[in-house]
Amino acid sequence: MDSFTATAARMPSLERRIADDPSGFRILTGERPTGALHLGHHFGTIRERVRLQELGVETFVILADYQVITDRDASDGVAANVRSAILDYLAAGLDPERTTIFTHSAVPELNQLLLPFLSLVSEAELHRNPTVKAEHAASGRALSGLLLTYPVHQAADILFCKGTLVPVGKDNLPHVEITRLIARRFNERYAEVFPEPEALVTETPELPGLDGRKMSKSYGNAISLSMTADETAALIRRTPTDSERLITFDPERRPGVSGLLQAAAACLGTTPERVAEEVGAAGSSGLKTLATEAVNGFLAGHRSRRAELAQEPGLVDDVLRRGNARARSIADATLREVRSAMGMGYANV
The missing domain is CATH 1.10.240.10 (Tyrosyl-Transfer RNA Synthetase)
Known part of the structure; x- marks a missing residue:
């Protein structure tokens, strides 16, 4: 049985656990703001986020703006894409009182987790990641350090808030697996700090574009x-x-x-x-x-x-300001815990 089949087989049990105790879970999900959100995003991810929020699961949505440049030379349009995405989130039913919406670049403490996390994985493990290989092949360019370490960036995104659930499709399952590996190795090497998050695989198939190709x-x-x-x-x-x-x-x-x-x-x-x-x-x-x-x-x-x-003046800025502040507060607490576990508590003074 392959990894995806085994994970999918666990979903009924996981869904029952979520329904029985939604407050016992924390979800981290999001996307790179490389363009306007489309119908595929709605059916593939946004609708599921709203469902989980309504169940009572604490939800974090990251707009991974720094990760836009993993496979492109510039960050043109990112600001407009971030603002547009937030409007779509709100219109779809995400509630900023219950769902934390934030941007990657606004949480520097999150990125400080990269250094210890990078020490826990090998170069060979990074090269084996299917997304890294696919994105590298599609770019037609030399493999950048940022793209190579993309899975570790995602692990930091998930673990900074101690996420326990990550909604994914089949192609992204390896990211959850490497995040679990990083969490396990950190806990074994230093101290029990991180949960090992579970993949939440939905039954929603990927909606193709109007011409039958990937929607893009x-x-x-x-x-x-x-x-x-x-x-x-x-x-x-x-x-x-x-x-x-x-x-x-x-x-x-x-x-x-x-x-x-x-x-x-x-x-x-x-x-x-x-x-x-x-x-x-x-x-x-x-x-x-x-x-x-x-x-x-x-x-x-x-x-x-x-x-x-x-038409509401300052709405998007307010949502982002509050979401970034909450994400930073949680990231700061996690980073302090990581430093203490590594014997670097003096950095917390």
């Missing part, structure tokens, strides 16, 4: 949560499909048609096959009309709330 702003195939209804309709109209009249779900042979079917199905709460049956012989035009109505109908409430929130 760089591909121009992502429906951003901040788009207007007209912008969404225009994007769907431009999606390449084919000339076959009968609409069928066939991701391999008909990626554009299938991408539209999956987007519509996610928003309608049904399956791509059922959407295909509904469209039938109406062709790509009928499919695009249905997909536009489904997506715009689904996002109408989010967009309305987002527009209202955007």
